[in-house]
Amino acid sequence: MNAPTNLLxxxxxxxxxxxxxxxxxxHGFPTSIAIDGKIYVxxxxxxxxxxxxxxxxxxxxxxxxxxxxxSNMSDLVNLRTYYVYQxxxxxxxxxxxxxxxxxxxxxxxxxxxxATAVRVVGVPTAEHLIGVDGVATIxxxxxxxxxxxxxxxxxxxPFSQGWRVGDTIYLGGQLAADMEGKAVAxxxxxxxxxxxxxxxxxxxxxxxxxxxxxxxxxxxxQAGSSPEEGRATLDTILGVIxxxxxxxxxxxxxxxxDLLYEGLMLEIDGISVKGRKQEIVPPGAMTWxxxxxxxxxxxxxxxxxxxGLGAPGGASLVAQSEATLDRLNVTLRAADLGYENLVKLTxxxxxxxxxxxxxxxxxxxxxxxxxxxxxxxxxVTITRTxxxxxxxxxxxxxxxAVR
Numbered sequence: 001m002n003a004p005t006n007l008l009x010x011x012x013x014x015x016x017x018x019x020x021x022x023x024x025x026x027h028g029f030p031t032s033i034a035i036d037g038k039i040y041v042x043x044x045x046x047x048x049x050x051x052x053x054x055x056x057x058x059x060x061x062x063x064x065x066x067x068x069x070x071s072n073m074s075d076l077v078n079l080r081t082y083y084v085y086q087x088x089x090x091x092x093x094x095x096x097x098x099x100x101x102x103x104x105x106x107x108x109x110x111x112x113x114x115a116t117a118v119r120v121v122g123v124p125t126a127e128h129l130i131g132v133d134g135v136a137t138i139x140x141x142x143x144x145x146x147x148x149x150x151x152x153x154x155x156x157x158p159f160s161q162g163w164r165v166g167d168t169i170y171l172g173g174q175l176a177a178d179m180e181g182k183a184v185a186x187x188x189x190x191x192x193x194x195x196x197x198x199x200x201x202x203x204x205x206x207x208x209x210x211x212x213x214x215x216x217x218x219x220x221x222q223a224g225s226s227p228e229e230g231r232a233t234l235d236t237i238l239g240v241i242x243x244x245x246x247x248x249x250x251x252x253x254x255x256x257x258d259l260l261y262e263g264l265m266l267e268i269d270g271i272s273v274k275g276r277k278q279e280i281v282p283p284g285a286m287t288w289x290x291x292x293x294x295x296x297x298x299x300x301x302x303x304x305x306x307x308g309l310g311a312p313g314g315a316s317l318v319a320q321s322e323a324t325l326d327r328l329n330v331t332l333r334a335a336d337l338g339y340e341n342l343v344k345l346t347x348x349x350x351x352x353x354x355x356x357x358x359x360x361x362x363x364x365x366x367x368x369x370x371x372x373x374x375x376x377x378x379x380v381t382i383t384r385t386x387x388x389x390x391x392x393x394x395x396x397x398x399x400x401a402v403r
Contacts, residue, residue, distance in 0.1 A: 019343075021376050022068040027366050029380040031061070033343050034069040035402055036302065038165075039136040040344045041065045042379030043082075047128040051083070051096065052103050054129045059107035062132055074109040075136035077163040078170040080269075081117040082383045083130045085258075093119065097260055098155050100130065105157060111144050112158035116173030116269045118220045119258050122384035124349075124365075125358035133346075133381045137165045145169065147202040154181030154261075161199075164207035167274040167301065173220075174199040175259075175267045186263030189222075189233050193240035196268050209272045214250040215298050216305040217241070217270040218398070223256030223386035230256035230387045237266055242293060248279065249294045251307030253398040255348045256387035273300035280304065282334040288327065289313075289390050297331050304335050306399040308348075312390035317352050317361060320394045321368040329372065332401060341401040342378035345369070348385045348396045358384065365395070 022032035025042060033040045044065060046057020066072055081104070085096050097117065113134060123131035145162035151174075153159065162171050176184050176192035185191035204210060221237060223230040234254055241249065250270065259267060280297035289312050290296065297306040309331065311323035332338055347369075351361050365382055378399070388396050 020069050022065055027362070027380065027382075028370060029377060031065040031379065032069050033379055034071070035343060037138050039066060039069050039071045039075065039138075040379050040400070041134045041136065042344075043123065043131040043133045043381035045123055045128045045131040047125075051100050051129050055100050055103040056106075058130050058132045059104060062134065063107065066136055071136050071138060073107060075138055076109070076113045076134050077137055077142065077165055078135040079113040079115040079132060080134060081115065081130065081132050082120045082123045082381075083117060084121065084123060084126055084128065085119055086126075091262070093258075093260060094154060094262075101155065101157065108158055110158035111160055113160060114145075114162045114170045114172030114269070115159045116218075116220075116267065117260070118173075118267065119260065120383045120385055122358055124362045124382040124384055131381065131383070133379070135170065139165050141166050143207060145203050145206040147206045149202045150199055151175065151177040152179045152181055162203040162207060169204060169207045169209055169213075169272040171200060171203055171270045171272065173267045173269045174203070175261070175264060177261060177264070181261065183261040183264040187265065189236040189265045190240055192265050193237045194244070196266060197240065197244045200268065200270070204272055207272075209274055211245045212247050213272045213274050214245065215271050215273045215277060215300050216251045216253070216307060216398075217268055219252060219254040220257045220259065220267045221254060222259055222265045227256070227387040227391070231389055233265060234389055238291065238293075248277070251296065251298050251305050252291055252294050253308035253396065254291075254389050255385045255396060257385060271305060273303070275301065280331060280335045282327070282330040284330065297335065299335055302403045304332070304337060304341070304401040304403075306331055306401070308389075308396045308398050310388065310390060310393050310396045312388075312393035314392050317349065317394045318364050318368070321365055324395050324397055325368060325372040328397065328399060335401070337401050337403065339373045339377065341403065342373065342399055343402050344400040345373075345378040346381045346383075346398050348383055348388065350385060350388055350394050352394065
């Protein structure tokens with residue numbers, strides 16, 4: 001891939017261009033980064049107008065971000081959509097999703113990416129009704145994964161259940177639904193988790209992978225009416241994962257949301273990488289409040305997948321942000337890497353009770369990132385969620401780094 005003239009390129013020790021950094025976005029982070037044939041796109045949004053107008057604006061931003069690194073929507077293999085819906089649940093939110101998706105379909109290629117869409121509180125604020133990020137590839141070695149044992153969406157779409165790109169599989173969001181997009185095992189968390197994991201197993205198998213290849217999972221769980229209720233739901237899901245996946249478990253990120261289909265309790269996506277993986281064990285991690293049975297991070301080939309990090313407790317959003325970024329640094333250094341190796345950073349936050357405005361929260365988070373991460377840093381997505389897994393937790397981040 002040749003760097004367009006308006007981009008900053010970073011060269012490795014041999015002088016070969018490995019990283020191409022796109023233009024800087026409104027929060028001061030690159031809109032896209034291309035490295036070794038993969039393109040990481042940070043959150044794109046356009047906070048003016050209704051959901052249709054904003055969806056169009058977000059996808060135009062995605063197209064521009066890809067174009068800036070000589071890519072396009074046909075290269076997109078992984079798409080994550082975060083949307084804000086102020087109404088209730090049930091049929092109304094499904095109708096909202098369908099209207100939003102009708103606009104999304106105007107911009108997607110066919111076949112489309114492995115996709116996840118989750119309802120959040122802000123992207124990063126409530127004025128932003130939708131944000132999208134993703135991963136694209138220029139590799140010709142790719143395979144669309146559409147196993148027979150699966151579920152389907154409530155309207156026709158070109159979305160894929162997964163894509164295999166070389167040795168990597170990108171899993172679209174899997175959930176306990178039928179071929180008409182209706183939730184099954186309504187309200188039964190454990191059974192929905194089993195159904196969802198079985199769908200994941202079939203997507204992996206379609207691409208020649210198994211459970212031992214799984215590198216990371218992202219769990220969106222029904223937040224409920226309180227953090228305690230949400231955590232109880234998550235604990236049930238984690239229990240089923242431990243029962244289902246033999247051997248080393250993947251790194252995980254988990255956050256509480258209101259899910260799309262009525263009666264749905266969870267949605268899970270992830271990344272699988274064929275071959276041996278190394279667990280990254282940061283010094284002091286045993287004292288961190290974290291998911292004890294899951295690794296903090298896994299190294300797979302050139303990539304490091306960092307699961308959900310946080311520093312829960314009574315501290316403010318500022319203090320937790322700084323402590324969490326410190327832990328990210330410790331984790332990267334345990335893999336002989338640094339902040340400069342980051343390509344993608346996703347933050348989920350819950351505001352302090354005394355927060356004056358979402359805008360001040362975003363300034364806090366972006367300032368913290370810029371204090372720690374070099375100027376030519378990763379693409380970034382920031383979303384406000386309903387709740388996070390641990391008591392007092394204000395922030396959680398996950399990340400991808402490349403050697």
